[in-house]
Amino acid sequence: MNMYEIIFYFFAFITVASASVVVFSRNIIYAAFSLLFTFFGVAGIYVLLNADFLAITQLLIYVGGILVLLLFGVMLTTNTVNIDIKSGSMNVLAAASVVAALAGLLGGVFWTSDWFVSKQMGELPAQTTSKEIGTALITTHVLPFEIASVILLVAIVGAAMMARREGIKSQIPSSK
Amino acid sequence: MENILAFLNEPAVTMVLLALIPLVFILVYALVTIYFEMKVAAHIQNRLAYMETGWHGVIQPIADMLKLLQKEDIIPTDADKFLFILAPYLVFIGTYASFAVMPFSSGFIGSNIDLGIFYLVAASSLVVVGLLMAGWASNNKWSMFGALRSAAQIVSYEIPGVLAILGVVMVFGTMNMQTMTQMQDGGIQNWLIIGGNFPLGQKLALFPFMFILFIIYLLSSMAEVNRTPFDLPEAESELVQGYNTEYSGMKFAIFYLAEYANLFLVSAIVVVMFFGGWTSPFGSFMSGTVWSAFWFVLKGMSFVFLNIWLRWTLPRLRVDQLMYVSWKVLTPFALFCIIAIGFIMVI
Numbered sequence A: 001m002n003m004y005e006i007i008f009y010f011f012a013f014i015t016v017a018s019a020s021v022v023v024f025s026r027n028i029i030y031a032a033f034s035l036l037f038t039f040f041g042v043a044g045i046y047v048l049l050n051a052d053f054l055a056i057t058q059l060l061i062y063v064g065g066i067l068v069l070l071l072f073g074v075m076l077t078t079n080t081v082n083i084d085i086k087s088g089s090m091n092v093l094a095a096a097s098v099v100a101a102l103a104g105l106l107g108g109v110f111w112t113s114d115w116f117v118s119k120q121m122g123e124l125p126a127q128t129t130s131k132e133i134g135t136a137l138i139t140t141h142v143l144p145f146e147i148a149s150v151i152l153l154v155a156i157v158g159a160a161m162m163a164r165r166e167g168i169k170s171q172i173p174s175s176k
Numbered sequence B: 001m002e003n004i005l006a007f008l009n010e011p012a013v014t015m016v017l018l019a020l021i022p023l024v025f026i027l028v029y030a031l032v033t034i035y036f037e038m039k040v041a042a043h044i045q046n047r048l049a050y051m052e053t054g055w056h057g058v059i060q061p062i063a064d065m066l067k068l069l070q071k072e073d074i075i076p077t078d079a080d081k082f083l084f085i086l087a088p089y090l091v092f093i094g095t096y097a098s099f100a101v102m103p104f105s106s107g108f109i110g111s112n113i114d115l116g117i118f119y120l121v122a123a124s125s126l127v128v129v130g131l132l133m134a135g136w137a138s139n140n141k142w143s144m145f146g147a148l149r150s151a152a153q154i155v156s157y158e159i160p161g162v163l164a165i166l167g168v169v170m171v172f173g174t175m176n177m178q179t180m181t182q183m184q185d186g187g188i189q190n191w192l193i194i195g196g197n198f199p200l201g202q203k204l205a206l207f208p209f210m211f212i213l214f215i216i217y218l219l220s221s222m223a224e225v226n227r228t229p230f231d232l233p234e235a236e237s238e239l240v241q242g243y244n245t246e247y248s249g250m251k252f253a254i255f256y257l258a259e260y261a262n263l264f265l266v267s268a269i270v271v272v273m274f275f276g277g278w279t280s281p282f283g284s285f286m287s288g289t290v291w292s293a294f295w296f297v298l299k300g301m302s303f304v305f306l307n308i309w310l311r312w313t314l315p316r317l318r319v320d321q322l323m324y325v326s327w328k329v330l331t332p333f334a335l336f337c338i339i340a341i342g343f344i345m346v347i
Helices: A003-024 A028-048 A052-076 A092-112 A130-138 A142-164 B002-009 B011-044 B060-070 B081-101 B116-123 B125-137 B141-172 B177-183 B200-224 B249-274 B289-311 B319-346
Strands: none
Touching (some): A003 A028, A028 B081, A028 B125, A052 A130, A052 B116, B002 B011, B011 B060, B081 B125, B081 B249, B141 B249, B141 B319
């Protein structure tokens, strides 16, 4: 085992272990916090694949944005801090069939794909991918890029509309 | 002897040793800054502060540290033990990880990656999760509100802060912090705050926008380290002490250390972006690997001083004023600056 493999198994272990906590933990706060380690492990694996921009974006978007939003949601929707919020299981049959179908699909993709595994993966020269990604985004993939930006703009305008509360009888007194 | 040298030459050992250099710096810096902050605060308020331990109380921080080390480490009975213990380390790791891309001198940078400043923004998001964890695990309403306020404040001030960074990245055309610094080399007239190392017309056009971006980043960085006038998360009269109310002993000390490390970090980012990083203000005079480390720390410490100065001068903002400044003042100005910089750099 060389250094590269040790680091890979370290990140893989973190990802799998924390992901199983997310799924199996009965305490929803533990599940939310262990998502942090899942995202971190995935980011580490991206770094090992020389996808530096993707790794940092993963941390920025998922940890800095989505996870914080999730934690706010969990923490603000409970009335007290004393009661543990539990997650239970329901609709077992339907869930099991959907999961089985998804697992079969993923397994099929896994076995049929042509994996690019290089022995010299660890020794590849570290080079940035941000320039190529930037160029690709505004040349080859400009249409999806623009569509995403329009969707984000719509979301911002919608959020501003909902926050305005002008002409709507609001329960919350204005802070001004 | 030869065995020791061979051991030190192992790549893994060298990596660990190099990674420890910023830690040594942070520990020494924290001791100095605790003394510095107390003294500056006292003199601003016409007091003397520590005078008993050593000459003008210079060994007081060491005495404070020894006291903290001996203190009982209390974990409240109803606290979530696991998360309670994990939280301070997570906060410190988030801050310490950011030091990896900090160009301390022309000869030393932890990791000279091309996405340096982007990485810094991402690593600081770990801190937010750590604070929320501390607030939740303490099982205390004050801690909880402190953590929520802190997280909300950091997340909303990240927007003008990142927009200001984006403006600077557009000027330099790189996110590598070492390259950014090198592009400002050659004396005070090449620093970005004066317009950078560009032809005269472009320099004059850039100057006002750079100054606005500097102010925007300075304000949002102060909000990000939770210091006055943005210290609502630890408003003593309302929240006791905020997210670290229940922490004592070494765990409290780690929060404290992370806070001071974060203070230097944001000051250092300001220095790298606008004030030439480790470059000497006199061109090639007093430049070199060691001198550049000296300039970097000196410039960083002067911004730490600015933060301390403002902390003991200004009153605290209200929460609606806080959001007003972020969303209605800093963000539109930052967006305007980005558009203007885009035009200037193209023409």
